Amino acid sequence: MTEDVRRLFRLDNEVLAFRFTATLSDRAGASPRERLTGPALLQLWLEAVGLGVADVAPAELKRAVALREAIYRAGAAIASGARPDAADARALNAAAAAGHAKPALGDERAEWCLTKAAPVRDALGVLATDAIRVLGGPDRGRVKKCEGPGCAGLFLDSSRANNRRWCSMNTCGNKVKKARIATS
Template identity: 40%
Template sequence: MNLEHVFVCGHPALDFAATLRARRTAGFEMFVSPERLDAWYLGSGLVDAVSPSQDTDVERAVAVREALYRLFTARRLGAPYDAGALALVNSAARKPAATPQLTADGRWTVATPEAALSSVARLAVELLSGPDAPLLKECGNPECTRVYLDRSRGMRRQWCGMESCGNKIKAAAYRARKKQLRDAG
């Protein structure tokens, strides 16, 4: 499977939670190394530079990611929040976050792994307590477990992203219809 990070969920904290793919099946871990965690922080646009992560930073990030996923799922389903997940996310959010600085060339944000993770946790707190929380949806692809923000008209979006899931499902349905027509004829 591709180790490139994708950002299709409409919010950095949701994209962070989606770094364990295909949770219902085998599960595919994107944070396989400190370098992959750092690549996510940079790719997300939350920071412009991050000091190198260590294995302990990856362990902490994975724990916070799993707590975020539990909180997003609970909010989406209207279920109570897990106390342990709340405590872990709030603890991460209490740490100093990445602080953008203004330079002659524009904004520049340098962070430690802890500060970058705090920024993700703070964004999740804002999302879960803000006006966009009712827009949380899970991808309609049975193999995908990404939670995304549905800002479509009438909240009719079904996929986390057309390229990542929508096209796959639509192509499979098309092939199934064609096969059914061939078999019937």
């Protein structure tokens, strides 16, 4: 993976579906930052997470962003102890059901095989399935919203004490620490 891709996207979230929701960052800030600003950017992001497709159509980008926001709203609801909106659950379920991706054991790790007919649909199916797995699984009580300044990004708290507050120590955790040092 090139440095450029790492600069364009935040790829450090352990949960694939939450890595997807992080393509809109600074959600609670004054100016949320949309990183999927065109079909080519979605193509680049999919490639970076092992869901490479040859091409993304504008309509597919639109569908992807709609799914991403449904995942985010459902995750944010669960993080605050609420039930996801029925329409968002339906959107996740429909995207998961529409996908035909198959896992395959590659040389070193599992890979996703997408169909030639509708690879983007399949990729979105993988993302929706991952969201359902996390948001409906035994760790759903560990789904949280980052407390970093303006972030509000979703993450899964895998700490033993279930007391993690930031989506990533490298970004939001560090920001908070630096701010504390500056004011102390």
